[in-house]
Amino acid sequence: MARFEGKTVIVTGGSRGIGEGIVRRFAAEGATVFGTYNSGADRADSIAGELNAVGMKVRFIQTDVASEQSVKELVDAAVKETGRVDVLVNNAGITKDGLVMRMSEKDWDDTxxxxxxxxxxxxxxxxxxxxxxxxxxxxxxxxxxxxxGNAGQANYAASKAGLIGLTKSLAKEFASRNILVNCIAPGYVETDMTQKLSDEQRAGFLNVIPLKRAGTVDEIAAAVAFFASDDSAYITGQVLCADGGMVM
Ligand SMILES: NC(=O)c1ccc[n+]([C@@H]2O[C@H](COP(=O)([O-])OP(=O)(O)OC[C@H]3O[C@@H](n4cnc5c(N)ncnc54)[C@H](O)[C@@H]3O)[C@@H](O)[C@H]2O)c1
Incomplete structure (x- = not known):
């Protein structure tokens, strides 16, 4: 099942966690994948080495998504090698949690x-x-x-709410050119990001998830692949919660 054969896919933040799962999924389905990392070249090299050794097409490029120049270099590299970009997955993300009364301007801006x-x-x-x-x-x-929204995550929640607004705006701007823009809203997925949670926070999440378990990176990658595939050809501007029923 090589649904993405001949397609070029860019996945930001692809060297670990959810992004790594997305890179692996697209590579397994035949795409040429350009993953990014901003630190941890060893890990990126080892994923690319592992996948390329079995005939998949994966390349990692060091990128800071917050820098226009760095993003341009990433896209230029993909275009130079394949001549196209079919799918962009904006996955790179950070948390710098804290209550607003103690949150620094830098933690807000970085996020x-x-x-x-x-x-x-x-x-x-x-x-x-x-x-x-x-x-x-x-x-x-x-x-x-x-x-x-979430207490202690005003910067992160605002960034993600903004991403939903950006998704809908891009969907409207690009629809006439057959560019579809959608959003996945994961709930609680076990990755490096959620390792930072306290046991109390983790238990709090599990308590409000009807499926009573964390999601896996593969389950998020499957939802991303759906939005990148022909199966979603009539869907744009949508937010799909992949969250075990946490928000409905
Ligand atoms: N893990 C969860 O429970 C969860 C829940 C909801 C949403 N998300 C979102 O899913 C995405 C991936 O999360 P994760 O849990 O895999 O996190 P993670 O911390 O494991 O990975 C984040 C990735 O983003 C990259 N990154 C960070 N800053 C970057 C920058 N400036 N430029 C380029 N790359 C950068 C990192 O190198 C890393 O590869 C994030 O957008 C996160 O907000 C995660």
């Missing part, structure tokens, strides 16, 4: 710059090419807290 401005810069960098191709898919990885 918004990576999570929201980064997605804007990446979408901007690929949109001209996708327009000329008359096809493209952009999948943004938001979060359920972008819908519900």
């Amino acid at each position: 918004l710059n990576t999570n929201l401005k980064g997605a804007f810069l990446c979408a901007k960098a690929v949109c001209r090419l996708m327009m000329s191709q008359r096809s493209g898919r952009i999948v943004n990885i938001a979060s359920v807290v972008g819908i519900t």
Whole structure:
């Protein structure tokens, strides 16, 4: 089942966690995948080495999604090698949690710059090419807290709510060129990001998840693949919660 054979896919933050799962999924389904990392070259090298050894096509490029120049270099590299970009997955994200009364301006700016401005810069960098191709898919990885808000995560929740607004705006701007833009809002997925949670926070999440378990990176990757595939050809501007029923 090589649904994405001949397609070029960019996945930001692809060297671990959910992004790694997305890279593996697209690579397994035949795409040429450009993953990014901003630190941890060893891990990126080892994933690429493992997948390329079995005939998949994966390359990692060091990128800071919050820098327009760095994003341009990423997209240029993908275009130089394959001539196209079919799918952009804006997955890179960070948390810098804290109560607002103690949150520094830097923690606010860093979070918004990576999570929201980064997605804007990446979408901007690929949109001209996708327009000329008359096809493209952009999948943004938001979060359920972008819908519900969360005490201690005002910066993160605002960035993810912003990403939902960006998704809907891009969907409207790009629809006439057959570029579809959708959003996945994961709930609680076990990754490096959620390792930072306290046992109390973790138990709190599990308590409000009807499926009573965390999601897996593969389950999020499957939802992303759906939005990148022909099966979602009539869907744009939507937010799909992949959250075990946490938010409904
Ligand atoms: N894990 C969860 O429970 C969960 C829930 C909801 C949403 N999400 C979202 O899913 C996405 C992936 O999360 P994760 O849990 O895999 O996190 P993670 O911390 O394991 O991975 C984040 C990735 O983003 C990259 N990154 C960070 N800053 C970057 C920058 N400036 N430029 C380029 N890359 C950068 C990191 O290198 C890493 O590869 C994030 O957007 C996160 O907000 C995660």
